[in-house]
Amino acid sequence: MEKDKSIKRREFIHTGLRLALGFSLAGVAVAAGRKSTAEKWVWQIDPAKCTQCGRCATECVKSPSAVKCIHAYDLCGYCDLCGGYFKPGVKQLETGAENQLCPTAAIQRKYIEEPYFEYVINEDLCIGCAKCVKGCSSFGNGSLHLQIRHDRCDNCNECSIARSCPSDAIKRVPASQPYLIKGEFIKPLKG
């Protein structure tokens, strides 16, 4: 009899606590649910904020980094003397590696017509070091800029570059708008 009572009492307490836990869980669910979206979020670099510090090449959990330089051709001046391609102060505009800013020679320069040259990034070589971006923004139109490439990015819960970006340039964007490409505003937004 005595034992029954104590067991009953314990069960009663347990049911109460179970309900309390259930309610607090529901509370958290509602509170967080009000700030939730059906869509998922991915990381992206805001090129307007990036200061080309170079950490994108080293801080990504992937090696080589999931950040690559991309070229907004729309903005490019197709210059012969490209500030993103050549090291500052090169004597002759020759494509030898010693003249190139890019440490991995990832930028291909192609003659189009007098006096224009097209610059294409080879993403397999690019390590996202932003050297060319710096050159292009300082001396050119700023058409070269960094973006996180979503075919390479693991979409870490917290992007480790975002954590160490000195310019706070990396943020979450909705997965339906996964890029912040310079000049892209001309295209109609989808979704």
Place this chain on the structure above:
Amino acid sequence: MKNISRIFLSLIFALTLFQANAQQRFPKPEFETGYVQPSPTTPEPRSTALEYTDVLVLLAALSLASWLVIKKRSRRGILWLSIFSLLYFGFYREGCICSVGSLQNITLALFDPVYKVSITVLLFFLLPLVFALFFGRTFCAAACPLGAIQDLIIIKPVSLPVWVRKTLSFIPYVYLGFAILYAATGTDFIICRYDPFVGFFRMDAPYIMIVIGIALLILGLFFARPYCRVFCPYGVLLSWMSKFSKHHMSITPAECISCKLCENSCPFDAIEIPEDEKIRTPKTLRENLKRFSLFALLIPVWVFIGGYAISSSHVLLSRAHPDVYLSELLIAHPEMKNDTKNIDIKAFRESGKTFDQLVENAAVIRTKFRIGGWYLGGFLGLVIGIMVMNQFLFRKKEIYEPHKGDCFSCGRCMSYCPVEKLK
């Protein structure tokens, strides 16, 4: 909601346009040779639909695990399911998103007014807890990739003395508390950063994390599931739920006959052994009750000491936030403001923010840490207080049962029970 984010995005794009225009030093060429300008490619991220598939897989794994251990009572089923989870959530999904880390997203969503969390992440956080409330920690048994990788390598588990285990079991509370503090203040996601096994899933990680991961795995050969038992912050929440779960698994399928055969079967020391009735003389009972009440009364003191201790180290703790760190650095070394080598200082100069803004922002963050420190310390004090108090709590125990909070529902102990064989 979607509209707001669209407006917000368009605004960003407009700003970018403004900047880009400001930079347009060379005019756009007019090509005569019919050259067609390429446009940058935009490879899509993994689709949102697949994220929902992940949630369904999790739901299926949890349901199956609960059924396997409670109804089917099949250790082998649990084993195969955990191999599947290791492959799917671990190696295929590369350990992200996981329920353990999701607790930081939820925290940030509760504290940061602009942060948005995707429903899939919320579900990853909630589902295992809901299941634990009904069926015990079946998530740990077979759905968690971090648990699975440790569970599969147990070879010769040793048993630790109770006091060591009790002391170690305090660490997850500390980890949980700090993870919440750092997530709530928007400083860092420490659970993800110091995840010891995600490096194996990705085959890539910082050197130090690989070393820690390997060390934990080697330790795990003898001390079963070291991460789960000594660190896992999500495990704290799971154990709360599981402790009061309705249909937790039991060692015996019918009635325990106290044959003691299962006594040492649990690699995690999660089986509670009935105490000898004889040590419970009325005298010891009375004395214990006295101590129990005394320590219960002491709990507010613990809470205060904890809160005071952590909140008074808020300056130190807040230094993990980059803004606080930078402002302190510049206050201590004003001459560094023009440093061209230091990347953070350089980027700060280029951002156009003033020094006063930085200092002000740092002060705001520090205040958050001071207040958060009281909560964190108070919480840890409460945990210590309850742990000490519970030392003197007598729970009547006559049969062999798993400790519902600590048991991972792995099902190993079931096959030791002779009643099982009679069935």
